[in-house]
Amino acid sequence: MNKEEFARIIAMIISFFPNSKINTDNNTQMELWYGMLKDLDFNITKLAITKMVTDEPYAPSNMIGAIRKYYGEIAGATPIANEDGYGMVQKAIRAYGYARPEEALASLPQNVRDAVIACGGWLQICTSEEPETMRAQFNRAMASINARSSSESRLNSAVKKKIKELQYMSDKVVMIELVPESKLDITEREQTQDNIQGMAKVNDVIKSLGLRED
Structure with missing residues (x-):
């Protein structure tokens, strides 16, 4: 406006x-x-x-x-209630099976698709041997996703953009912190060995020129 x-x-x-x-x-x-x-x-x-x-x-x-x-x-589109999402997933399983995940997910609302991903993906849900446990897990995922969507709807576009930028920067920091220290140690040791060998060659040249006594 x-x-x-x-x-x-x-x-x-x-x-x-x-x-x-x-x-x-x-x-x-x-x-x-x-x-x-x-x-x-x-x-x-x-x-x-x-x-x-x-x-x-x-x-x-x-x-x-x-x-x-x-x-x-x-x-916004009316969000699917927490308890209704799993029923929609079951219908999609009957319609598309486990071998057509792209079509199955495309048939579901966004918040239901997000819950599927949160529960391990389409194949994980299709092959679960404990449907009641999976249903409970799915309902919890739906509740979390719907709550987050409701909260985000109260933010204006500028604030949402800033939050995403901060989250992106935070993810980059985490990735840097996760670099294995052992790899850094190995590199440092290799560099130290190279330096030692390099200095030894320099000393040999100096000695050969008679610029320094032993």
Whole structure:
């Protein structure tokens, strides 16, 4: 949304929640609010606020978080419930078997596919000899994935991008720390041996030129 649309959103919030702590004379507050909401679609945001008004009798303490929460519920596809995902996987197994994982996964919603991967992959689920244990594990994975998706829906695009950048940098640090020390030691020893041999040759040349006595 642009700044004109943002101003209309603020007016809408104040109209519905006159006791909300919004100070339109505070330029810093308005700039911060705009930065957190500008990636949202104007019309969907209006619907989100309308829905929020019907569900919230009082102004939410975290207004921006509440707006993004309701926005995500309207704009995003309805997530598959934690307990329903495993049933969808079982239907896909009957339809595609274990030998056609790409087609099977393509037939499932994103959060269900993520849960399949979290449980070891398509073949792992298909060949599990303890279906009830796998079901429980799958439901836990679905719960974790849905909770994370709900949390991420409240973040604006800039914050999401920054978090991904930080996670990427953190992964690089971990990879560096995992370099085996033994390999580094071997390299150091090889370099030390090369240096010794090199110095010995230098000494031989100096001696042959008569530049230094033994």
